[in-house]
Amino acid sequence: MYPLTWLHPGQADEPFPHPDRALTEPNGLLAAGGDLSLPRLLRAYREGIFPWYEAGQPILWWSPDPRTVLVPSEVHVSRSLRKVLRSGRFRISFDEAFAQVIRGCAEPRRGVHGTWITYGMQQAFNQLYEAGYAHSVEVWQDEALVGGLYGVSLGRMFYGESMFSRVSDGSKVALVVLCRHLEHWGYPLVDSQTPSGHLTRMGARSMPRREFRQWLDRLCALPPHSDRWSADPELVRR
Numbered sequence: 001m002y003p004l005t006w007l008h009p010g011q012a013d014e015p016f017p018h019p020d021r022a023l024t025e026p027n028g029l030l031a032a033g034g035d036l037s038l039p040r041l042l043r044a045y046r047e048g049i050f051p052w053y054e055a056g057q058p059i060l061w062w063s064p065d066p067r068t069v070l071v072p073s074e075v076h077v078s079r080s081l082r083k084v085l086r087s088g089r090f091r092i093s094f095d096e097a098f099a100q101v102i103r104g105c106a107e108p109r110r111g112v113h114g115t116w117i118t119y120g121m122q123q124a125f126n127q128l129y130e131a132g133y134a135h136s137v138e139v140w141q142d143e144a145l146v147g148g149l150y151g152v153s154l155g156r157m158f159y160g161e162s163m164f165s166r167v168s169d170g171s172k173v174a175l176v177v178l179c180r181h182l183e184h185w186g187y188p189l190v191d192s193q194t195p196s197g198h199l200t201r202m203g204a205r206s207m208p209r210r211e212f213r214q215w216l217d218r219l220c221a222l223p224p225h226s227d228r229w230s231a232d233p234e235l236v237r238r
Contacts, residue, residue: 002017002021002023004023004029004030004031004032005017005021005030005031005032006031006032006033007031007032007033007034007035007059007061008033008034009033009034009035010035011034012035012037012039012040013039014034014040016030016031016043016044016047016049016061017030017031019047019048019049019063019065019209019213020209022062022063022064022065024065027064027065028062028063028064028065028194029060029061029062030049030061030062030063031049031060031061032058032059032060032061033058033059034059034061035059036051036059036120036121036123036124037124038124038127038128038131041124041128041152042133042154044061045152045154045159046154046216046220047063047213047216048063048067048191048209048212048213048216049061049062049063050062050063050159050193051121051124052116052193053116053118054116054118055118062193063209064193064194064209065208065209065210066206066207066208066209066212067191067193067206067207067208067209067212068191068192068193068194068195068196068199068204068205068206068207069189069190069191069192069204069205069206069207069212070160070179070189070190070192070199070202070203070204070205071188071189071190071203071205072178072179072180072182072183072187072188072189072190073179073183073188074203075175075176075179075180075202075203076201076202076203077176081169081172081173081176084169084173085173085176085177085236085237086237088237089141090139090140090141090146090147090170090173091139091140091141092137092138092139092140092173092174092177092231092236093137093138093140093230093231094135094136094137094138094181094228094229094230094231095129095135095136095228095229095230096136096138097136097138097145097148098126098129098134098135098136098150099122099126099129100138100145100148101136101137101138101145101148101149101150101164102117102122102125102126102136102150102162103122104145104147104148104164104166105117105148105149105150105161105162105163105164106118106122107164117162125150125152125161128152129150132224132227132228133152133153133154134150134151134152134153135150135151135152135153135158135229136148136149136150137149137150137174137175137177137178137231138174139165139170139171139173139174141167144166145166146165146166146167146170147163147164147165147166147167147169147170147171147173147174148163148164148170148171148174149161149162149163149164149171149174149175149178150162150163151190151191153187153224153225154219154220154224155219155220155221155222155223155224156185156186156187156188156219156220156222156223156224156225157187157189157191157215157216157219157220158178158182158187158189158190158191159190159191159193160190160191160192160193163175171198172202175202176202177231177235177236178190180235180236180238181229181231181232181235184232184235185225186222186225187219187225188215188219189215189219191212192204
C-alpha cells in the first residue's frame with residue numbers, strides 16, 4: 001500500500017501521483033491538500049482524478065476503480081419520462097444559470113448530512129464555467145428553476161458532477177436531455193464517478209479505471225463542441 005500523497009497549495013504544476021497508487025479502502029483516495037486552482041483542476045480531470053471532501057476536511061482527490069460511467073446512447077428513458085419530455089411541461093436550457101444550478105446541488109437533502117459542494121468548491125467550478133470548461137443544464141417550470149445538473153467538459157469528454165431536483169422528474173429530465181445532446185455532438189462517455197441507485201436505473205455501468213483513462217487520453221485531445229452550450233428543442237422532445 002502506498003502512503004497518501006500530500007499536495008502543496010500554490011504549486012499548480014505539482015504532479016498528482018499515478019492513479020494506480022490510489023487506496024482500495026476507501027476506494028480511490030489518491031491524495032490530499034493542494035488547492036482548487038484552475039490549472040490543477042484541469043490537470044486532475046484529464047488524469048481521471050476529481051476532488052471530493054466535506055467542510056472541515058482537507059481537499060481530497062479521488063480516482064476510484066472501477067469507475068461509474070454512462071454512455072449517452074444507452075441512457076434509459078422510461079415511457080412515462082418520454083411523455084414528460086414531449087409534453088412541454090418543462091423548459092430546458094444550457095449554461096443560462098450555472099451559479100444557481102450549483103447552489104441547487106449544494107442544498108440540504110433528506111437523509112444526507114452536510115454537503116461536499118462547499119463554498120470553495122462552488123467558487124472553483126464557477127471559475128471553470130467562466131473559462132468555458134464547465135456547463136450546466138437547467139430545468140425550468142413557470143420561470144422557476146426546478147432541477148438541473150452541472151459538470152466539466154474537456155475535449156469530447158463530459159464529467160458529471162452533481163444534479164438536483166425540486167419537482168418530480170427534474171433531474172431525470174436534465175440527464176436525458178444532456179445525454180441526447182452529447183450523443184449528437186460526438187461525446188461517447190459521461191463520467192459518473194461512483195455508483196448510485198439512481199444512476200444505475202438510468203443506465204450507468206462500471207468500467208475498469210485503466211480502460212477509463214484510455215478513453216480520457218483519446219477524448220480529451222479532441223476539440224470541444226463549444227465554450228457555451230445551448231439546447232436544441234428537437235433533441236429535447238424527440
